[in-house]
Amino acid sequence: MEQLLLKRINVPGGLDIDIAMAHGAYGALRISFGMRPVDVIDEVKRSGLRGRGGAGFPTGVKWGFAAMDPKMPKYLICNADEGEPGTFKDRIILERDPHLLIEGMIIAGYAIGAERGYIYLRGEYPAAADILERAITQAYEKGLLGNNIIGSGVTFDLSLHRGAGAYICGEETSLIESLEGKRGQPRIRPPFPANAGAWGKPTVVNNVETLANVPGIMALGSEAYSKLGVEGSTGTKIFCVSGAVNRPGAYELPLGTTLREIIYTHAGGIRGGGKLKAVIPGGASTPMLTAEHIDVKMDYSSLLSTGSMLGSGAVIVMDDSTCMVHATAVIIRFFEHESCGKCTPCREGTGWLHQIYSRMLRGEGGESDIDVLLGICRKMKGKCFCPLGEGAIQPVLSSIKYFREEYERCIRERGCGGEQCKGMMQGSKHHMTNKFQAPSTKSQTLRTLDF
Amino acid sequence: MLNDEARERIRLAALRYPEPRAALLPALHIAQKEAGYVSEDAMRFIAGQLNVPESEVFGTATFYSLIRRSSSGRHVISICHNLPCTLLGAEPLIGHLKSRLGVDEGEVTPDGRFSYQRIECIGRCDGAPAMLVDDDYHGDLTPEKIDGILEKYA
Amino acid sequence: MQLTITIDGKAVSVNPGATILDAANSAGARIPTLCHDNRLHPYGACRICMVEVEGPPRRMMTACTTPAADGMIVNTASPAVVEARKDILELLLINHPLDCPVCDKAGECRLQDLVHEYGLGPSSFAEEKRQLPSDHDSAVIERNANRCVLCGKCVRICKEQNAVEELAFTRRGGRSRISVAFDRPLDCEFCGECVDICPVGALGAKQFKYKARVWNLEQTPSTCIYCGCGCPVSLEAHKGSVVRISPADDNYLCVKGRFGWDAVHHADRLTTPKMRVGGELVDCTWDEALAVIATNLKVIKNKRGADSIGGLGSVRTTNEDNYAFQKFMRMVIGTNNIDLLARFKIPRGINASFFSGELGRIGESDVILMLDQDTGDINPLTGIGIVRAVNRRGSKLILCGTGRNKFKSIASVVIPQDTGSALASLTAGLRSARRIVSTRVKQAVELLTSAGSVALILPPRLAPDTFTLVRELAGILKQVAYYPLVMRGNIQGAMDMGVLPDYFPGYQAVSPETAALWGKRWNASLPEARGMSAEEMMTGIERGKLSALYIMGDDPVSSIPGLVPILRRLEFLVVQDIFMTETAKIAHVVLPAASFLERSGTFTNLERRLRRISRAEEPLGESKEDWEIIQAIAHKMGRPMNYASVGGIMSEIRTGVPFYGHLAVNACWPREQSPLSGSLADLSLSSDSIAAHEVITAGRLLFSSGGMITRSKEMGTIGRASTEAEV
Numbered sequence A: 001m002e003q004l005l006l007k008r009i010n011v012p013g014g015l016d017i018d019i020a021m022a023h024g025a026y027g028a029l030r031i032s033f034g035m036r037p038v039d040v041i042d043e044v045k046r047s048g049l050r051g052r053g054g055a056g057f058p059t060g061v062k063w064g065f066a067a068m069d070p071k072m073p074k075y076l077i078c079n080a081d082e083g084e085p086g087t088f089k090d091r092i093i094l095e096r097d098p099h100l101l102i103e104g105m106i107i108a109g110y111a112i113g114a115e116r117g118y119i120y121l122r123g124e125y126p127a128a129a130d131i132l133e134r135a136i137t138q139a140y141e142k143g144l145l146g147n148n149i150i151g152s153g154v155t156f157d158l159s160l161h162r163g164a165g166a167y168i169c170g171e172e173t174s175l176i177e178s179l180e181g182k183r184g185q186p187r188i189r190p191p192f193p194a195n196a197g198a199w200g201k202p203t204v205v206n207n208v209e210t211l212a213n214v215p216g217i218m219a220l221g222s223e224a225y226s227k228l229g230v231e232g233s234t235g236t237k238i239f240c241v242s243g244a245v246n247r248p249g250a251y252e253l254p255l256g257t258t259l260r261e262i263i264y265t266h267a268g269g270i271r272g273g274g275k276l277k278a279v280i281p282g283g284a285s286t287p288m289l290t291a292e293h294i295d296v297k298m299d300y301s302s303l304l305s306t307g308s309m310l311g312s313g314a315v316i317v318m319d320d321s322t323c324m325v326h327a328t329a330v331i332i333r334f335f336e337h338e339s340c341g342k343c344t345p346c347r348e349g350t351g352w353l354h355q356i357y358s359r360m361l362r363g364e365g366g367e368s369d370i371d372v373l374l375g376i377c378r379k380m381k382g383k384c385f386c387p388l389g390e391g392a393i394q395p396v397l398s399s400i401k402y403f404r405e406e407y408e409r410c411i412r413e414r415g416c417g418g419e420q421c422k423g424m425m426q427g428s429k430h431h432m433t434n435k436f437q438a439p440s441t442k443s444q445t446l447r448t449l450d451f
Numbered sequence B: 001m002l003n004d005e006a007r008e009r010i011r012l013a014a015l016r017y018p019e020p021r022a023a024l025l026p027a028l029h030i031a032q033k034e035a036g037y038v039s040e041d042a043m044r045f046i047a048g049q050l051n052v053p054e055s056e057v058f059g060t061a062t063f064y065s066l067i068r069r070s071s072s073g074r075h076v077i078s079i080c081h082n083l084p085c086t087l088l089g090a091e092p093l094i095g096h097l098k099s100r101l102g103v104d105e106g107e108v109t110p111d112g113r114f115s116y117q118r119i120e121c122i123g124r125c126d127g128a129p130a131m132l133v134d135d136d137y138h139g140d141l142t143p144e145k146i147d148g149i150l151e152k153y154a
Numbered sequence C: 001m002q003l004t005i006t007i008d009g010k011a012v013s014v015n016p017g018a019t020i021l022d023a024a025n026s027a028g029a030r031i032p033t034l035c036h037d038n039r040l041h042p043y044g045a046c047r048i049c050m051v052e053v054e055g056p057p058r059r060m061m062t063a064c065t066t067p068a069a070d071g072m073i074v075n076t077a078s079p080a081v082v083e084a085r086k087d088i089l090e091l092l093l094i095n096h097p098l099d100c101p102v103c104d105k106a107g108e109c110r111l112q113d114l115v116h117e118y119g120l121g122p123s124s125f126a127e128e129k130r131q132l133p134s135d136h137d138s139a140v141i142e143r144n145a146n147r148c149v150l151c152g153k154c155v156r157i158c159k160e161q162n163a164v165e166e167l168a169f170t171r172r173g174g175r176s177r178i179s180v181a182f183d184r185p186l187d188c189e190f191c192g193e194c195v196d197i198c199p200v201g202a203l204g205a206k207q208f209k210y211k212a213r214v215w216n217l218e219q220t221p222s223t224c225i226y227c228g229c230g231c232p233v234s235l236e237a238h239k240g241s242v243v244r245i246s247p248a249d250d251n252y253l254c255v256k257g258r259f260g261w262d263a264v265h266h267a268d269r270l271t272t273p274k275m276r277v278g279g280e281l282v283d284c285t286w287d288e289a290l291a292v293i294a295t296n297l298k299v300i301k302n303k304r305g306a307d308s309i310g311g312l313g314s315v316r317t318t319n320e321d322n323y324a325f326q327k328f329m330r331m332v333i334g335t336n337n338i339d340l341l342a343r344f345k346i347p348r349g350i351n352a353s354f355f356s357g358e359l360g361r362i363g364e365s366d367v368i369l370m371l372d373q374d375t376g377d378i379n380p381l382t383g384i385g386i387v388r389a390v391n392r393r394g395s396k397l398i399l400c401g402t403g404r405n406k407f408k409s410i411a412s413v414v415i416p417q418d419t420g421s422a423l424a425s426l427t428a429g430l431r432s433a434r435r436i437v438s439t440r441v442k443q444a445v446e447l448l449t450s451a452g453s454v455a456l457i458l459p460p461r462l463a464p465d466t467f468t469l470v471r472e473l474a475g476i477l478k479q480v481a482y483y484p485l486v487m488r489g490n491i492q493g494a495m496d497m498g499v500l501p502d503y504f505p506g507y508q509a510v511s512p513e514t515a516a517l518w519g520k521r522w523n524a525s526l527p528e529a530r531g532m533s534a535e536e537m538m539t540g541i542e543r544g545k546l547s548a549l550y551i552m553g554d555d556p557v558s559s560i561p562g563l564v565p566i567l568r569r570l571e572f573l574v575v576q577d578i579f580m581t582e583t584a585k586i587a588h589v590v591l592p593a594a595s596f597l598e599r600s601g602t603f604t605n606l607e608r609r610l611r612r613i614s615r616a617e618e619p620l621g622e623s624k625e626d627w628e629i630i631q632a633i634a635h636k637m638g639r640p641m642n643y644a645s646v647g648g649i650m651s652e653i654r655t656g657v658p659f660y661g662h663l664a665v666n667a668c669w670p671r672e673q674s675p676l677s678g679s680l681a682d683l684s685l686s687s688d689s690i691a692a693h694e695v696i697t698a699g700r701l702l703f704s705s706g707g708m709i710t711r712s713k714e715m716g717t718i719g720r721a722s723t724e725a726e727v
């Protein structure tokens, strides 16, 4: 099977630039420098590459926007914030083949006319930070970064920028704010980053995996590349499988591979011989699917037609021992924690959802809670400032859609009293009362509220 | 207060960006590395050095969950409680960790060695349940494994 | 190219760059907003302004952030829109305390109004509300975080309009809140703009707390008199007593204007006339006081001549008061010994109407050169104008100064030198690039040379050599606009009114011809030679040349050291003021004047803009408006003035002072119309000018402003209110 992204991850000593180069790293650089920047962009357009960060926007088109904007300087930012729960594909590249990314960035920088690049790396990846720092230093030493790269006259400087724990900084405009030293809150669009991004200058933000595809495209040629995968979803994709499977891990497979093949062939099937109950196909913000969707093709459009999304390609597998109320509660706790707090629906909605889930797990669910949950989702839907809030309601809606009777049982039986649920409640309480928060007082425990 | 080396590193960090303010997160990391947390004094210093209002430094520092504003143990354990880890038993493990350390989240053990915090997905779902001790990753955790790991940090 | 967009079926055309909200405004459709304010950059956080944009696909967009596109069809009130707004309101209310009965914002709370308008039903929210600590420790302002809807207007106005950045969003998500650094109490300019802009009761003025329900307030449009900016205000009274002063419309008010007015309710207020009997000041009737004044002034005039009597006008009173006062001195007493204490030891000519234009036009200059680092403290509104120019119009700011300064954050170049040295290096640099030593000066010179127009922000006082440098600099630059700062309230108006020893009203220099002209108007024979300046009067007392002094609305003793023994030599001292000032304490007769809340008239600000002052309270006790008192004395002295109202004085001013002839309220009189007009270079320093007099000040100028501010309880809580000498 064609391996474009993970081909070098098992090369012994492959972090070292010499060994990586011996295995082909930076080979596509010369090819690219031999072409005009517009031709590189065209090549990427023709390859059909779509962003792997979640939104699936055609990469070449995005580059074209930034390349056409006359403002200078331009910036290229690699989105290595990888915060979508269940996703670890970028980490594998960063920790095991950083030169693939650096090569992709140099080519992208050349194509769009950016002489400065930043890798925005999530704070939770300290090992990757060290590895990247070293790889960048080595690339400078080899003349692959800096001025006049390998005698081509091309300049590209690259720095690592570490985040500090905020999922929202994966969203590209928040990422830019964060890079500029601010709170990671999304910006109004338009203007789009391609025209006014970092420091108001044309900026391309691309996911690690997206950029890691670029050397492969340039080496193979767009023609060959676009034969991988399926119509509209070309190339390979790293699927991160986690949860109740025998062999959790990252698998590079052509887009369009079925969920069944991913789970049963590559990830070794359900752990402990259990039954598949639910799957989150693209990371925590994509709607859940059930066992009946097992034959869905994992590509952009097939997943849309099931009502879900490819997202980051993080496949979280739940077996029949999973409490779906609890599983959803965990995701909601995540979104409540990660909402940036800027817009009303997301800030208030995720908090409210979280309060209800917590109460249900404590065994204090009420009959109307399911309707209230659905109501909150409806109130949030289509009104949030950025996709975080819109994503937060997906697990709620989909789990109620497929597993409503579990919610009803949870309410009826006053919680299941399971280890996990109890644990989470302890944890979650703690989580909620962070130390800046004043303890709630008696007078505030308003149970009903009439406006 | 920050030592000279930290100050110098902040100054150098600022050079990597078109505007010095961009070095705010790097500066917070540098300050945290030095003291285990970011003190008010450190924030004031950073504000002055990067020409950012104190309110903004404070507002930015408090936005990010990895920036600590009170002292931590010599080693900080960040244990993941997101869905993939929870599916494989994160909650009981956190319970175990808590009783082993005998302190609540955010508190420092009496010997000053550890503090722990729950953390959202650390991208080690292939090794769930997982945690970070300082910058080291530990996966496929079991209660016994956690005990063994704790031994290794003085 | 104009865009056409349809709002609720009505086509409107708008400029490119306009938002749906802008378009709706011009179409007359009302879209509710919470986080939007025209003074601020769009933010798009509250989501209440959602409208429906027809598709395909039909979608909900925030009107405040979405650019209007040609052919766009928008519904602002469809059922889906109404439902969306209700949803947002419900979400806002889940954590909002419903404590409207004890919230001072009730009645002008946007949230309350919207909930009322959209008629929300019962909510399904049954959880606990968020609980955050409140701030009761800050001076002047109280913060109730639980009521906050996180619209961020306070944070943004503090930054985008004021360049203070005291407030910031802190923490994240549902734990987000607005804080000061490290959660400490406020330590800012205390302008209170955040209180005003807050759509809910999260920020409140302590001064107004539990004072009145806003729907019971009576509004009187008026003007703040603290500094030369003369900001338009609304005096808000409850049961005949002012309880709050708010900026008129979207105008700005600084801490003094907003909170300092409570001084007028201070116990030091004079309520009855007093005269000295056996060494003591004792209460007396108006008749007694007026009789004593009339007799004494007549006796002294007869004995030693009219020129042994002097008068000091006031920058705290109206144009009409000052006009009446100089008329009294010239016509009734017969002397030109009249001046403003505010001009004590100030180079003649400076400050006289050479402010180049309207404050709002500072932004039309490409480069702003700020030569006084206290700009924001001396004339806060001028400071705001500069911040706006930089933040909204992209003007470049060059800042000279060494101190801590909020403008540093928005300046393109900071030259860490005092005014004189900075001017010297800039002029030298402009003359010859080879003489530039510092990179900052180099950057500044580059900005100045490439600028099509430059605004110069000048200190209120210029030492003669600095003045020469300013002229030199102005000579080199292409197009220069001058913005000299004006410390004291109505100094412009008082000078326009001729409270000057050498000018009749309207800057008509004292001469036999002008004396004849004005004499004819007033039906009197007037003195033809210039009188004594404030400074000459003081030395005149020492030399026995001045025997009586009439001070209207000023307090020299508190501002000029060592004056008490000098003033004690006077045979007769009359002080007319609102407070029992240090000067009043040594007077022979003290007359109670009405405060600016209790009177009417006009005020001319540093832009030469005519502002109206209106009465919102009855004069306290037996106090009277200054002109009424002056007129009564004139009457007693046998030269009645016969004004039926302040309006009568204004009509006379309009006939005598050409540039007030057709001057409408809120308009600026054109600089060219003043005989003193012309650029700064036309103004010459007269020989008796002395270098700037040291100001006695023990704190930030912003928190001090002489007798008024020191008597403000609110300002006192800021803890740094200082006793600044009025010089």
Ligand SMILES: Cc1cc2nc3c(=O)[nH]c(=O)nc-3n(C[C@H](O)[C@H](O)[C@H](O)COP(=O)(O)O)c2cc1C
Residues within 6 Å of the ligand: A050, A051, A052, A053, A054, A055, A056, A057, A059, A079, A080, A081, A082, A083, A084, A167, A168, A169, A170, A171, A172, A173, A205, A206, A207, A208, A210, A211, A386, A387, A388
């Ligand atoms: C809440 C949120 C979180 C996101 N997190 C990430 C992320 O961690 N990594 C990433 O590459 N893209 C993330 N994205 C998508 C980015 O906004 C952006 O689309 C992407 O970086 C573009 O790169 P691509 O075109 O190469 O995919 C996120 C988007 C949202 C709305």
Ligand code: SF4
Residues within 6 Å of the ligand: C147, C148, C149, C150, C151, C152, C153, C154, C155, C178, C194, C197, C198, C199, C200, C202, C203
């Ligand atoms: S305090 Fe008022 S102005 Fe500030 S964010 Fe809260 S609601 Fe908005």
Ligand code: FES
Residues within 6 Å of the ligand: C032, C033, C034, C035, C036, C043, C044, C045, C046, C047, C048, C049, C050, C062, C063, C064, C065
């Ligand atoms: S007014 Fe438009 S989002 Fe707040």
